[in-house]
Amino acid sequence: MQTIYFDNAASSWPKPPQVIEGMKEAVELYGANPGRGSHAMAVKASRILFECRKNLSKLLQVNNPNDISFALNTTAALNQGIKGFVKEGDHVICTNVEHNSVRRPIEYARKARSVSVTYVKTDTRGILNIDDLKAAITSKTKLIVCNHSSNLLGSILPIPEIAELCRKHGVKLLVDAAQTAGTLPIRIADMGIHMLAFPGHKGLLGPQGTGGLYVEPELELEPLMHGGTGSQSEEIDQPTVRPDRYEAGTQNTPGIAGLNEGVKFVLKETVESIHQKEWGLTQRLMAGLMEIEGVTILGPELGQNRTGIVSFTVQNADSSEVAFILDQSYQIAVRSGYHCTPLAHECAGTLANGAVRSSVGFFTTDSEVDMLIGAVKEIAKHFVNKV
Ligand SMILES: Cc1ncc(COP(=O)(O)O)c(C=O)c1O
Known part of the structure; x- marks a missing residue:
């Protein structure tokens, strides 16, 4: 795959x-x-x-x-x-x-x-x-x-x-x-x-x-x-x-x-159409992630302007653990940790465990977004029920 x-x-x-x-x-x-x-x-x-x-x-x-x-x-x-x-x-x-x-x-x-x-x-x-x-x-x-x-x-x-x-x-x-x-x-x-x-x-x-x-x-x-x-x-x-x-x-x-x-x-x-496309993907991704118990999304709210980045945390989970499971069990590549920006983590209140960063690109599809949402749903269930 x-x-x-x-x-x-x-x-x-x-x-x-x-x-x-x-x-x-x-x-x-x-x-x-x-x-x-x-x-x-x-x-x-x-x-x-x-x-x-x-x-x-x-x-x-x-x-x-x-x-x-x-x-x-x-x-x-x-x-x-x-x-x-x-x-x-x-x-x-x-x-x-x-x-x-x-x-x-x-x-x-x-x-x-x-x-x-x-x-x-x-x-x-x-x-x-x-x-x-x-x-x-x-x-x-x-x-x-x-x-x-x-x-x-x-x-x-x-x-x-x-x-x-x-x-x-x-x-x-x-x-x-x-x-x-x-x-x-x-x-x-x-x-x-x-x-x-x-x-x-x-x-x-x-x-x-x-x-x-x-x-x-x-x-x-x-x-x-x-x-x-x-x-x-x-x-x-x-x-x-x-x-x-x-x-x-x-x-x-x-x-x-x-x-x-x-x-x-x-x-x-055109940059404008690329931005529109990426924004649409981020909105789909955010809407899906927001439905998941224990998941918190960082950055601007749904409907507000943003670039193709959707970072999130999963309750009771270290961001690197979530990224590892996404990679090993779902072949989904995201980034975890501090993303070379500890200042922004301090600002978002995620300095303790970092965050999972997913970022869409020109070639990302709706079905890939849905697969990521589905995978996070399964992973979050495991961590939320852990304690
Ligand atoms: C906001 C920002 N500035 C600077 C850099 C460094 O970019 P590069 O890897 O091209 O040196 C990055 C990399 O992700 C970034 O996101």
Whole structure:
């Protein structure tokens, strides 16, 4: 029996066949080094990188594709955005539903550069009151870093309002779009976002080892990586020209060729319809889980907007036990534990046992949702009756 996959928030699976084909072609037909040689194969490799940047720009409403640099994953992009920006004495604001990929680089900056940090609290369902964020801004605030959607709660932060607040106070905004790129509309120019970190391997349906960072043209970051770029080779310093400034070393051409196909797939389906489809699946899943004795769902209530994540707890059960049984007895893949976001668990009150996180994707079906509901029903009965 094939795995019933509910771990799309970690990495989406399966991938559209075009993604696999695109990667295969890159390896078989033009496995040369992009941006270095001027022979036909190297040019073809460079071209695919540019095509992917162009398609990403179309999807994310970016005017100049060169303002997007590729990265290994969201984490690498967030590190570049945060550590490349903050300076000694700066004040940074984020929320209490951030992933460790935001929290750890910020905490590093706190220790290494005497940066001060404020974590603004959301409510227990991950909903942010914009006035609380406003109240945290001081004359030293230089940066707000926040996710677009919590990877535990599925709640959505009001990015346009946050961006407007940033504009008024001269603060830069870095958005962690790990859970929304490809599944929730992102219009960088309209929304007023200054930096955006995104994965290629989740909602954009590309392979692991891909992601990127958008940086507005007015902002120059200190590069984290120094090295060869195939440009301005006579210069001792890292080039200022983009995307080379943030792309030292050989890029992941096969991965980016796959990502390009993933982005084209998303463009064709449209982000809006993908979101609608995923939202419908989450509502079906929530409605089913809510009927089960002993099951508590985290995040926004039924009927409210959310991304494709439905996390829940089962009374008297450790989340890892539930995930283990789902895997071993039902071939259903979910994630358990803390999902790299202890802050969000603290906020939801699930720090003791963690939570089971199920996350739908483009290829999830209604019948798979029903199988998950049925399996949780059987498991919950066992635990609820245990005590
Ligand atoms: C909100 C959020 N931020 C950052 C990350 C890190 O993403 P990546 O695995 O692409 O580095 C994740 C991963 O799940 C996430 O959910």
